Amino acid sequence: MANNFQPKPEHKFTFGLWTVGSSGRDQFATNDPIRNSLSPADLVRLLGEVGAYGVNFHDNDLIPMDATPAEADKIKKEFRKALDETGLVVPMATTNLFSAAIFKDGAFTSNDPKVRAYALQKAMRGMDLGAEFGAKIYVFWGGREGSETDVAKNPLEGLKHFREALNFLGEYSNSQGYGYKFALEAKPNEPRGDIYLPTTGAMLGFIETLDHPEMVGVNPELAHEHMAGLNFMHAVAQAWDAGKLFHIDLNDQNYARFDQDWRFGQQSWKQSFFLVKFLEEVGYNGSRHFDAHAFRTEDYEGVKDFARGCMRSYLIFKEKARLFNEDKEIQALVAESKAEDKSMDKFLGKFSAEKAAELKAFSFDRNAIAGRGLKYEKLDQMLTDLMLGVR
Ligand code: DIG
Ligand code: MN
Ligand code: MN
Secondary structure, three states, rough: OOOOOOOOOHHOOEEEEHOOOOOOOEEEEOOOOOOOOHHHHHHHHHHEEEHHEEEEEEHHHHHHOOOOOOHHHHHHHHHHHHHHOOOEEEEEEEOOOOOHHHHHHHHOOOOOOHHHHHHHHHHHHHHHHHHHOOOOOOEOOOOOOOOOOOOOOHHHHHHHHHHHHHHHHHHHHHHHHOOOOEEOOOOOOOOOOOOOOOOHHEEEEOOOOOOOOHHHEEEEEHHHHHOOOOHHHHHHHHHHOOOOOOOOOOOEEEOOOOOOOOOOOOOOOHHHHHEEEEEEOOOOOEEEEEEEOOOOOOHHHHHHHHHHHHHHHHHHHHHHHHHHHHHOOOOOOOHHOOOOHHHHHHOOOOOOOHHHHHHHHOOOOOOHHHHOOOHHHHHHHHHHHHOOOOO
């Protein structure tokens, strides 16, 4: 059956309100938005029209900071109505701890205890709001947790304060019976000169220092690992290996650039192919969340093209991964490069004194081993042919 790459609920494609709701402004054009803002309810309808499964939000994407209780209730009622109309769900919520001026020097890691306490209050209220709409994943992206100069900020204190906040909020979630799983999102810089815990790997190490590490995982983002010059699929694989891939932010990003948050598949075809191949092969069952936004050049029809493109590209890479795995010639080469050599089984795996003694006495023909050609050039070209549609 021809694959028309149409999104279905089982694909679990989600978007944040802030993604399709982006006004197109950037830091060089803050007061001249390209697109008028749509209500959360209308953004849900837009996502329903393009075939998304779910929608996520920061607290203030849904409820403006200075909304009155009556205004908040009205917004929530309309949002709920749109969810009911479209069938979209809310798998994830998060707190905006980076836009308001009060967070200018951090939120949980601010040097000012009043800011740290306010950030906790805001996060608790955000968790309440997310739970109201059924969110079970709560993301923490510490966009302002860092420094431009370390002259008056101590990273040890930053880590201590961040740990205290997550421990506090984990207890809060448990006390409320929310059942949240926390997903920590790393980014190396922007908006801060340096952001604490800059990569997914750093987050994985930090999680083990928390009171309840079992309820905390990561939310790796393609653009952020690329900004750090890293291989995104490798970061995701380490998170998966640790049982900590609780959520994922998909987008695209040219290396060594500011955070571009481009449409998934727009730029890094090979990295995105390997990422999708990995997620599908290991059976990742979480949201495929597109934390991205349309080019500033687009109107809302262009925003729908952007959202459709994210999901279409994912499904194309998924199909290409299936073709790769079913291609006999490719798979024969993959098997050959793995050089299954049972003769070494007696040396590898768990330690034993006998094994160590025998291995130390064994002599290897280094030149013969080194001289074996691995045929990666041929295999990689076959992948290129497959990706470009000539295989
Ligand atoms: C930016 O990449 C961050 C914020 O948009 C949000 O806190 C998080 C959720 O995906 N990603
Ligand atoms: Mn980003
Ligand atoms: Mn993100």
